[in-house]
Amino acid sequence: MRTHNFAIAALVAAAICGVTGCRKHAETAKSDPLLAAYDSEPDWNDSAKMIPLSYQQAQGKRVFYQYCVWCHADATPAGPSNRSNLTPVPPLLNDGATLNAESDEYLQNIITLGGSAMGKSAMMPPYGRALSAEEIRSVIAFTRAIAQPPYQPPGRPGSQYSAK
Ligand code: HEC
Structure with missing residues (x-):
């Protein structure tokens, strides 16, 4: 019993x-935001953590791995990158300490026009002919998504956009 x-x-x-x-x-x-995301990217500082990507950020990831990874990451799909051979050494694309302070407009300009047009190194190529403005916006969105420390949009987003 x-x-x-x-x-x-x-x-x-x-x-x-x-x-x-x-x-x-x-x-x-x-x-789980990963299940609703278009794509994801491992946090470069902690590969156990996955960052969910929106549609636009996922397009930017595609642009990044085609055009920018060779100079703005340490590891590429083809092996170690060229980054450490360049002077000045380009910032990692997830370098929030550097890039969070830059406005979307500044990033759009330097990616479109290249480093020399912005008073920076000509080692940063201009992409205005290779990429559409929309593709450049998407790679900026990807940059913001992977930033460490995380990117905080400015309090008044209107002040970021140019009047064009
Ligand atoms: C051939 C190497 C190379 C490639 C490819 C390249 N960059 Fe760069 N990039 C550089 C260098 C070098 C700098 C640093 C310029 C300086 O500080 O004077 C730079 C700077 C930048 C900056 C400015 C950082 C700052 O704080 O001012 C951004 C943003 C950037 N690159 C984005 C991109 C994106 C997006 C792509 C791909 C579409 C790309 N770069 C492709 C070499 C490269």
């Missing part, structure tokens, strides 16, 4: 755990 009661109690406990366990699992799945 005692064994019987114990068995019932164990079954009830298992049933309750099972139900709450399932519910908890469903909630985690629903709130």
Whole structure:
């Protein structure tokens, strides 16, 4: 009789755990931003952490790995990058300490016109002919998404956009 009661109690406990366990699992799945994202990128400073990317950021990731990874990352799909051979050494694209302070407009300009047009090194090529303005906006969106420390948009976003 005692064994019987114990068995019932164990079954009830298992049933309750099972139900709450399932519910908890469903909630985690629903709130996981990676499941709703177009793509993701590992945090370059912590590869165990994945950063979810919006559609625009995912387009920017594609542009980055085609055009920029060779100078703005240490590892490329083809092996180590050229970055450490350049003077000045280009900032890593996730270098929030450097790039978070730059406005979207400045980034759009230097990527479109190149370093020399902005009083910087001519080693930074101009992409105004290779990439559309939309593609350049997307690579900026990707830059913001992977920034470490994280990028905080300015309080008055209107002040960032040019009047064109
Ligand atoms: C051939 C190497 C090379 C490639 C390819 C390259 N860059 Fe650069 N980039 C540089 C160098 C070098 C600098 C540093 C210029 C300086 O500080 O004078 C730079 C600077 C920059 C800066 C300005 C950083 C700052 O704080 O002023 C941005 C933004 C940037 N690059 C974005 C890009 C993007 C986006 C791409 C791809 C579309 C790209 N770069 C491709 C070499 C490169």
